[in-house]
Amino acid sequence: MQIIDDALLDELTGQARKSPRLRKNHNLHQSYDEPCQRLLNAIEPGSYVRPHRHTMPPKPESFVAVRGRLAVLTFDDRGEILQIVPLGGPGRASVVDIPAGQWHMVIALEPGAIFFETKPGPYSPIDDKDLAPWAPREGDPEAGSYRDRLVEQVRGSEDGG
Numbered sequence: 001m002q003i004i005d006d007a008l009l010d011e012l013t014g015q016a017r018k019s020p021r022l023r024k025n026h027n028l029h030q031s032y033d034e035p036c037q038r039l040l041n042a043i044e045p046g047s048y049v050r051p052h053r054h055t056m057p058p059k060p061e062s063f064v065a066v067r068g069r070l071a072v073l074t075f076d077d078r079g080e081i082l083q084i085v086p087l088g089g090p091g092r093a094s095v096v097d098i099p100a101g102q103w104h105m106v107i108a109l110e111p112g113a114i115f116f117e118t119k120p121g122p123y124s125p126i127d128d129k130d131l132a133p134w135a136p137r138e139g140d141p142e143a144g145s146y147r148d149r150l151v152e153q154v155r156g157s158e159d160g161g
Contacts, residue, residue, distance in 0.1 A: 002028055012042040013112045022047035032123040039117050043108040048147045051075055051105040051132035058100030061119040065094050068113030071154040072096045075103035079134035084157045103132055107151055
């Protein structure tokens with residue numbers, strides 16, 4: 001049995017802050033072959049998770065806010081935002097369930113954000129996700145400005161704009 005407590009969450013946040021990608025996951029599953037992949041994701045502001053979807057094979061995915069404030073964005077096939085879901089904190093959603101094949105991404109809105117993720121396995125890094133062709137690649141010089149524009153839209157939606 002694995003126990004998720006403040007010590008583990010603090011350690012995971014520390015690792016995310018030190019990571020060049022500003023995120024770190026902690027797998028709860030023992031093997032990528034398991035039929036249910038379960039993990040904690042610590043993500044810091046400034047991290048860029050390229051929009052993606054799971055289609056080969058189609059897999060739904062669920063996120064549960066554990067700490068901090070995040071936003072989940074969904075997109076259409078052209079990269080237009082369909083929905084912004086504030087996640088974590090008072091008056092916000094606690095869980096999102098993303099259908100298989102839906103373009104999506106997550107953004108940290110404050111330091112120390114952590115979410116629990118689950119999706120069907122097995123996990124194969126080669127074909128786990130389709131990366132959005134309309135979004136910059138991770139590490140591309142455009143990725144930071146693209147992410148920042150999305151954060152502005154998220155904050156604008158929170159302010160009623």
